[in-house]
Amino acid sequence: MSHVNEPLARHVLGDWGTSRLRLWLIERGEVAATREGPGIGALTNPPGDTLAALVAPWRSASETLHVVLSGMAGSRTGLLETDYVPTAADFDRWSRAARLTRVHDMPVAVAAGLRDESRQHAPDVMRGEDTQIFGAMQLEPALRAGSHLFVLPGTHSKWVGIENGAIARINTALTGELFALLHDHSILLKAGSAENADSAEHDAGFDAGLKRSQHLPERLLAALFEVRTAQLLRGRSRAWASGFLSGLLIGDEIAGMSALHASIRDVVIVADAQLAGLYERALAARGIRSRRFDGGACALAGLRQLYESVRGEFS
Amino acid sequence: MSHVNEPLARHVLGDWGTSRLRLWLIERGEVAATREGPGIGALTNPPGDTLAALVAPWRSASETLHVVLSGMAGSRTGLLETDYVPTAADFDRWSRAARLTRVHDMPVAVAAGLRDESRQHAPDVMRGEDTQIFGAMQLEPALRAGSHLFVLPGTHSKWVGIENGAIARINTALTGELFALLHDHSILLKAGSAENADSAEHDAGFDAGLKRSQHLPERLLAALFEVRTAQLLRGRSRAWASGFLSGLLIGDEIAGMSALHASIRDVVIVADAQLAGLYERALAARGIRSRRFDGGACALAGLRQLYESVRGEFS
Numbered sequence: 001m002s003h004v005n006e007p008l009a010r011h012v013l014g015d016w017g018t019s020r021l022r023l024w025l026i027e028r029g030e031v032a033a034t035r036e037g038p039g040i041g042a043l044t045n046p047p048g049d050t051l052a053a054l055v056a057p058w059r060s061a062s063e064t065l066h067v068v069l070s071g072m073a074g075s076r077t078g079l080l081e082t083d084y085v086p087t088a089a090d091f092d093r094w095s096r097a098a099r100l101t102r103v104h105d106m107p108v109a110v111a112a113g114l115r116d117e118s119r120q121h122a123p124d125v126m127r128g129e130d131t132q133i134f135g136a137m138q139l140e141p142a143l144r145a146g147s148h149l150f151v152l153p154g155t156h157s158k159w160v161g162i163e164n165g166a167i168a169r170i171n172t173a174l175t176g177e178l179f180a181l182l183h184d185h186s187i188l189l190k191a192g193s194a195e196n197a198d199s200a201e202h203d204a205g206f207d208a209g210l211k212r213s214q215h216l217p218e219r220l221l222a223a224l225f226e227v228r229t230a231q232l233l234r235g236r237s238r239a240w241a242s243g244f245l246s247g248l249l250i251g252d253e254i255a256g257m258s259a260l261h262a263s264i265r266d267v268v269i270v271a272d273a274q275l276a277g278l279y280e281r282a283l284a285a286r287g288i289r290s291r292r293f294d295g296g297a298c299a300l301a302g303l304r305q306l307y308e309s310v311r312g313e314f315s
Numbered sequence: 316m317s318h319v320n321e322p323l324a325r326h327v328l329g330d331w332g333t334s335r336l337r338l339w340l341i342e343r344g345e346v347a348a349t350r351e352g353p354g355i356g357a358l359t360n361p362p363g364d365t366l367a368a369l370v371a372p373w374r375s376a377s378e379t380l381h382v383v384l385s386g387m388a389g390s391r392t393g394l395l396e397t398d399y400v401p402t403a404a405d406f407d408r409w410s411r412a413a414r415l416t417r418v419h420d421m422p423v424a425v426a427a428g429l430r431d432e433s434r435q436h437a438p439d440v441m442r443g444e445d446t447q448i449f450g451a452m453q454l455e456p457a458l459r460a461g462s463h464l465f466v467l468p469g470t471h472s473k474w475v476g477i478e479n480g481a482i483a484r485i486n487t488a489l490t491g492e493l494f495a496l497l498h499d500h501s502i503l504l505k506a507g508s509a510e511n512a513d514s515a516e517h518d519a520g521f522d523a524g525l526k527r528s529q530h531l532p533e534r535l536l537a538a539l540f541e542v543r544t545a546q547l548l549r550g551r552s553r554a555w556a557s558g559f560l561s562g563l564l565i566g567d568e569i570a571g572m573s574a575l576h577a578s579i580r581d582v583v584i585v586a587d588a589q590l591a592g593l594y595e596r597a598l599a600a601r602g603i604r605s606r607r608f609d610g611g612a613c614a615l616a617g618l619r620q621l622y623e624s625v626r627g628e629f630s
Contacts, residue, residue: 219571256534
């Protein structure tokens with residue numbers, strides 16, 4: 001329970017993803033300091049030791065520092081494995097599945113993930129995007145009413161259907177991971193040639209890739225080779241080809257999700273500015289309106305709300 | 316010109332791909348010996364040095380050994396860059412574009428590639444599959460009449476339309492390369508867990524992947540994550556998941572190519588036995604008949620024919 005007139009305790013909020021940990025120190029309700037650390041997928045030490053070392057400068061002998069973590073902290077390789085709460089789940093249902101543990105004498109609450117079993121073929125899951133979505137609803141309460149479709153692009157792009165404040169459907173597209181694999185390890189981009197930051201070339205390639213994705217009866221696998229032939233036989237630059245690959249993948253992702261969610265008109269993008277910009281352009285190219293929220297701000301808002309919900313458990 | 320009554324010269328035929336070089340020593344029209352070497356993509360020494368070292372045991376002081384090579388030997392990073400002959404091209408047109416060079420005092424003929432400019436968006440190319448296709452027509456002359464659709468699965472799966480003996484259309488799908496990247500480097504298959512050769516599990520996964528690919532409105536990017544959730548939440552084995560990934564990709568490749576070639580009824584598969592078997596099953600699952608030719612036998616037949624065509628140039 002939140003007690004509005006009581007000053008909030010000094011505490012730490014953390015968004016622990018696969019590739020990055022972001023920590024916020026909260027004092028009297030304000031962000032007093034931030035730190036970054038390695039993601040769960042990049043750890044060399046046990047996660048508890050990593051966490052303790054990062055927050056050590058913020059600890060004092062006279063008080064107990066509370067910590068709330070979301071994301072991959074709750075995965076099997078994280079700090080403490082938490083449940084995947086079945087959808088549809090609103091904030092209360094999700095937050096109640098958070099679990100408390102102790103790390104180097106600090107009480108740490110670890111958020112649950114979410115699991116969508118509604119799909120015909122296979123379940124879908126997420127950890128961390130839940131916090132950002134509930135955070136967006138904190139930042140804009142109007143999102144708690146009615147139906148909304150969110151996209152949280154990244155290594156694994158999450159498309160999330162919201163119904164009256166509850167997370168109802170999850171669909172993951174492997175877009176970001178596939179882009180990285182194809183960009184860095186395939187024959188598609190000429191090895192060795194530097195991808196000088198020619199953003200005009202990249203933009204032109206991105207738009208060409210988006211356009212190509214609009215009519216793709218032969219499907220993605222048969223179009224990817226064009227990234228190579230455009231360089232080999234059409235003299236396209238590596239920056240153009242990289243943009244083309246990006247546009248082709250993001251465009252195809254949106255085309256597929258549009259087929260699943262037939263009535264898409266508006267999409268809420270939660271991402272950093274650069275990725276949000278690409279998705280805005282890609283959605284606009286298909287006539288879909290979008291609005292954006294900053295991913296970090298949403299994570300922080302969701303973690304604040306989660307702390308309010310679980311702080312009674314710490315004492 | 317071939318002179319039927321004249322004993323064929325002692326010569327070497329070679330299929331030089333990205334990942335492997337296969338050499339055949341021909342004596343009096345028969346294969347007298349074979350050797351293997353590194354592909355063009357795996358060379359550490361200049362290609363000419365590699366070739367000379369491999370054929371050295373077959374050379375004698377008293378005669379000039381002729382060599383005919385196809386495939387990536389004619390690429391920019393190969394032995395001698397040869398043209399991409401525009402489609403539609405029959406054997407005569409393609410073989411006339413082979414070029415002669417000398418390597419460590421041996422005369423070497425290097426085959427051309429083929430380039431299809433008929434596509435709306437981008438050209439498509441091949442080097443080496445041409446030789447196998449013309450070889451299949453040597454092995455079965457009936458393939459020289461009428462329309463046929465070939466598939467040559469591999470790192471880059473080539474779908475090739477034949478019209479009256481000429482290679483008319485080329486479409487490349489990145490299936491094999493994408494499978495390897497996702498299998499070895501993505502989060503889809505649990506790292507570290509050994510993929511014990513449980514072929515029953517792999518087969519069951521392959522069939523499930525084929526089935527999944529039959530109705531895929533959300534497209535490939537949104538289905539790949541199921542490889543992971545099947546293991547994470549459904550207890551599927553790594554062998555099953557690997558088979559599922561394979562079936563999903565091959566099934567999606569065939570679905571896309573079926574959309575391009577609307578009237579597919581029969582497909583000619585040119586591949587090794589293991590890959591041919593997977594494509595046979597995948598085609599059958601979509602009601603498409605297929606027949607297979609061994610890739611090595613086709614390469615050898617095509618190279619024999621190419622030697623007959625260019626041998627006059629050697630003298």
